[in-house]
Amino acid sequence: MKLGFLVDLNLCMGCKGCEIACKVENEVPLSTWRLRVKYIDIGTFPDTSRSFTPLRCNHCENAPCERICPVSALHYLENGIVNIDSARCIGCAGCMMACPYGAIYMDPETNTADKCTYCAHRIESGMMPACVVACPVEANIFGDLDDDHSNISLYIMEHQGGVQVRKPEKHTSPTHFYVGGGNQTLNPLAHQRIEGYNLFNNITHLDHVGDKNHGILDRFLAPFVGHEKVDNTSLIESATTEDSHEQEGGH
Amino acid sequence: MNKREVTKMVESTIHATQAVVTLDVPIQGIVWGSIITVNMWAKSIGTGVVFLAAFLWFRHSKDSMPSLRWTMPIIAFLSLNVFLLFTLIDLHQPYRMVNIFLHPHWTSSITVGAWLASIFLGLITVLMVIGVADAFPSLGGKKCKLTAIARNNSTVYEKIMPFLVFLAIPVTTYTAIIMAQSSARELWQAPTEVMQMIWAALMAGSAALIFISASWSKEVRKDLALVLTFSVFFSFAMYMSEYFFSFKSAEAEAVLAYVHSGGAFNIEFWFGMTLGFIIPFFLGMSYMKSENMTLLKFAALSALVGLFFVKDVWLKIPQMLPLS
Numbered sequence: 001m002k003l004g005f006l007v008d009l010n011l012c013m014g015c016k017g018c019e020i021a022c023k024v025e026n027e028v029p030l031s032t033w034r035l036r037v038k039y040i041d042i043g044t045f046p047d048t049s050r051s052f053t054p055l056r057c058n059h060c061e062n063a064p065c066e067r068i069c070p071v072s073a074l075h076y077l078e079n080g081i082v083n084i085d086s087a088r089c090i091g092c093a094g095c096m097m098a099c100p101y102g103a104i105y106m107d108p109e110t111n112t113a114d115k116c117t118y119c120a121h122r123i124e125s126g127m128m129p130a131c132v133v134a135c136p137v138e139a140n141i142f143g144d145l146d147d148d149h150s151n152i153s154l155y156i157m158e159h160q161g162g163v164q165v166r167k168p169e170k171h172t173s174p175t176h177f178y179v180g181g182g183n184q185t186l187n188p189l190a191h192q193r194i195e196g197y198n199l200f201n202n203i204t205h206l207d208h209v210g211d212k213n214h215g216i217l218d219r220f221l222a223p224f225v226g227h228e229k230v231d232n233t234s235l236i237e238s239a240t241t242e243d244s245h246e247q248e249g250g251h
Numbered sequence: 252m253n254k255r256e257v258t259k260m261v262e263s264t265i266h267a268t269q270a271v272v273t274l275d276v277p278i279q280g281i282v283w284g285s286i287i288t289v290n291m292w293a294k295s296i297g298t299g300v301v302f303l304a305a306f307l308w309f310r311h312s313k314d315s316m317p318s319l320r321w322t323m324p325i326i327a328f329l330s331l332n333v334f335l336l337f338t339l340i341d342l343h344q345p346y347r348m349v350n351i352f353l354h355p356h357w358t359s360s361i362t363v364g365a366w367l368a369s370i371f372l373g374l375i376t377v378l379m380v381i382g383v384a385d386a387f388p389s390l391g392g393k394k395c396k397l398t399a400i401a402r403n404n405s406t407v408y409e410k411i412m413p414f415l416v417f418l419a420i421p422v423t424t425y426t427a428i429i430m431a432q433s434s435a436r437e438l439w440q441a442p443t444e445v446m447q448m449i450w451a452a453l454m455a456g457s458a459a460l461i462f463i464s465a466s467w468s469k470e471v472r473k474d475l476a477l478v479l480t481f482s483v484f485f486s487f488a489m490y491m492s493e494y495f496f497s498f499k500s501a502e503a504e505a506v507l508a509y510v511h512s513g514g515a516f517n518i519e520f521w522f523g524m525t526l527g528f529i530i531p532f533f534l535g536m537s538y539m540k541s542e543n544m545t546l547l548k549f550a551a552l553s554a555l556v557g558l559f560f561v562k563d564v565w566l567k568i569p570q571m572l573p574l575s
Binding site (some may be wrong): 031033036037039040041042043044050055064067068070071072088089090091092093094096097098099100101102103105106111112166169170172183184189190191192193194198199204205206207209210214216219220223233247 | 270272273274276279280284340341343346347350354355359360362429432434435446500505570574575
């Protein structure tokens with residue numbers, strides 16, 4: 001069995017239902033994302049169009065993150081999913097440097113690497129990933145790539161020639177495909193990121209890796225003196241009491 | 252880092268596009284920062300002094316540099332401990348570093364490097380204990396068992412040294428393999444990275460030994476100056492060829508074009524190049540004629556400081572590129 005994902009960008013309407021479902025299902029902390037939907041405006045006003053691209057881990061067959069992980073915290077499951085064991089992760093960020101898709105983040109609550117697992121825990125129980133269930137237009141197609149009769153295999157056959165992966169030149173063999181994508185949507189170098197052009201958020205770059213209230217000394221002292229548990233509530237409090245957010249132009 | 256400059260990076264370098272990101276999450280900035288730079292810089296000194304000591308012992312009699320036998324392992328020991336300390340503090344879960352030894356994943360160059368560096372440090376520690384015990388006969392008095400064992404096994408030093416030199420090669424270069432495995436940062440995917448690591452070790456090793464070479468023979472000091480001059484020249488030439496001429500992928504080209512155009516890190520890069528390579532080259536050359544020790548020490552200091560800045564820039568710039 002080799003599980004795979006296909007997103008039909010012709011169907012996606014950018015509702016972000018998948019993004020929210022993923023956040024809720026996996027309790028993904030603030031400032032981090034396993035799945036995100038990027039809006040890109042193409043053309044010059046008034047001849048413009050808006051495209052929506054859901055981005056998640058590609059679960060590559062030749063995964064650079066799995067190869068560089070020094071302790072096998074990132075590992076393959078039998079169904080092809082690249083899973084992560086946060087209890088083993090040492091937080092070296094090697095995987096973040098290796099992933100060409102920027103799909104791995106440092107969890108600010110656990111200070112370990114984390115990423116999309118295709119909802120491995122749900123699949124184990126015979127359910128579909130949360131993002132697939134939430135999609136109102138069935139733009140997310142998920143299934144077994146080894147099964148010629150699965151939805152995803154049939155979809156790929158049907159759209160032969162129009163199925164793409166991100167950064168094929170990296171030879172990572174992603175199991176995550178796109179239909180209806182173009183260079184502008186799938187190549188991060190083919191579109192601009194201009195500060196102030198975002199619809200709801202002007203912060204373009206995170207200013208911290210992992211928990212920003214957990215400095216180098218805290219990392220060593222935490223097991224002995226205890227570290228204040230960080231959760232979404234405390235992250236909200238810390239964000240709303242800091243002036244820096246306003247300086248970044250956030251709302 | 253100036254956020255405005257960073258976010259303009261792509262728009263300044265990629266033409267023929269009218270596509271603009273209008274809604275996205277904040278993306279990661281620099282993940283491996285100056286802590287990793289210190290790590291690489293200290294390792295260059297730690298392995299470089301071993302290369303240089305082997306070279307000098309091959310070329311000259313031991314009487315020409317009597318203190319080298321105990322000073323070299325001390326410099327290497329201190330540098331490697333700085334290297335390991337900074338490796339440790341960069342981890343978000345430092346106590347789990349033990350997992351590298353309990354659950355090693357051998358395809359990872361981080362794992363292989365950690366094991367090799369640990370063995371290397373162990374051997375350096377043995378050399379340091381023997382070297383210091385031999386150099387200071389009264390150290391520890393007659394009751395100290397450690398110094399007694401060290402003095403009784405003094406010949407082990409010379410037996411270990413050849414293995415240490417061979418081990419220093421992968422310990423020096425494994426960081427280049429880590430960078431090669433960091434496939435998201437195409438600037439580091441160049442084969443020249445391995446050679447850059449070796450040049451950096453020769454630079455840093457010769458520079459570190461120059462500071463303690465005042466009592467050594469002139470011929471030895473000239474050799475140190477020669478190695479420093481050669482290594483800064485070739486390292487500079489390689490950086491320049493990568494910076495200006497080499498074949499580059501779209502991502503690496505976008506990164507370098509941004510630095511070329513005067514973006515963030517442009518000043519730091521050229522400051523590092525001047526301090527680390529250009530100044531030491533001319534000072535090293537002038538030492539060959541003048542034998543002015545002050546000039547040579549200044550060249551060594553300049554090389555060490557400049558090397559840090561150049562490594563820092565080369566580490567950070569590819570991390571500014573959006574990956575998705």
